[in-house]
Amino acid sequence: MKSFIPDGYQSILSVYDTQKAIGLLKRLFEDRFSAALHLHRVSAPLFVDGTTGLNDNLNGYERPVDFDILRTGTHAQVVQSLAKWKRLALKRYDFYPGKGLYTDMNAIRRDEDDLDNLHSVYVDQWDWEKVLLPEDRCLEYLQNTVQDIVNAICDTQATLRAIYPQLAQEPIFSREVSFVTSQELEDMWPDKTSKERENAYVREHPTTFVIGIGAPLRSGKPHDGRSPDYDDWSLNGDILLWYERLSCAVELSSMGIRVSPESLDRQLALSGCDDRRELLYHRMLLNGELPLTIGGGIGQSRLSMLLLGKAHIGEVQVSLWDEDTVRMCREADVMLL
Secondary structure (H helix, E strand, O other): OOOOOOOOOOOOOOOOHHHHHHHHHHHHHHHHHHHOOOOOOOOOEEEEOOOOOOOOOOOOOOOOEEOOOOOOOOOOOOOOOOHHHHHHHHHHOOOOOOOOOEEEEEEEEEOOOOOOOOOOEEEEEEEEEOOOOHHHHHHHHHHHHHHHHHHHHHHHHHHHHHHHHHHHHHOOOOOEEEEEEEHHHHHHOOOOOOOHHHHHHHHHHEEEEEEEOEEEEOOOOOOOOOOOOOOEEEEEEEEEEEEOOOOOEEEEEEEEEEEEEEHHHHHHHHHHHHHHOOOOHHHHHHHOOOEEEEEEEEEEHHHHHHHHHOOOOHOOOOOOOOOHHHHHHHHHHOOOO
């Protein structure tokens, strides 16, 4: 999606009120979300040792920002997400089933190729992870967790609208989640791209969870890329909301039940990533030394953008933009922070 500002767009809140509302929004959502999922807040790293396998490989081609540390000689990498670090932290902090952690994750994705209304090289999200019992590694548990997160989003929106009545002009997001598999989407629209399928479906089902991302579909192509070493490809997905202001589906959360030793073994082989088996994190997981978990990330700037009725993610976060975007926003009287 190329950056654009909708015709006639004006920010509902002033720049100062926007900053206040972002702070309130984050506090409200954290309280509701952490209570519903039984999560405790922890501190998280900005960078990790690049030799441990703890950094997220995302789709496999994105280059992490890396640097060496003078005093230790460590080859450090700025995190791309905390998907693996969180699972190791649950073991180190001795969490037990039914409890988990959440944290602020700040990342740099230098190879983000879609700098537009929704994408930035700076990523900020709530990363969370929770310990499961073996019997909870199932679709029903995943769906119930998705519903808890959606309820927290809708509760936060309701409180914000009460405090800022001018936000009442924005549509209310639906609590009713439509669950659909990526294969079902491909069967409905085999000639469309995955993003086109999402837009077509979410337009009619404004709160959607797409199940099964990473494994090849019957066409031979996956719905979207997903690293083979954190989500179980049959028990993961994305929360998508229809955003009328931009007339598109917006992914707010990528999440899922994490790989077991068996599914990690299978997915590493399928993706041609057997070389990762020798990394510390992967050895621990294959040996059954890490807890069974569910987890994901929820975009802080994207949630702020949607709940405050913004047209561009640069209105709620500070990043760097190309000259065309800066000029377009200036001409439309849209302030990039």
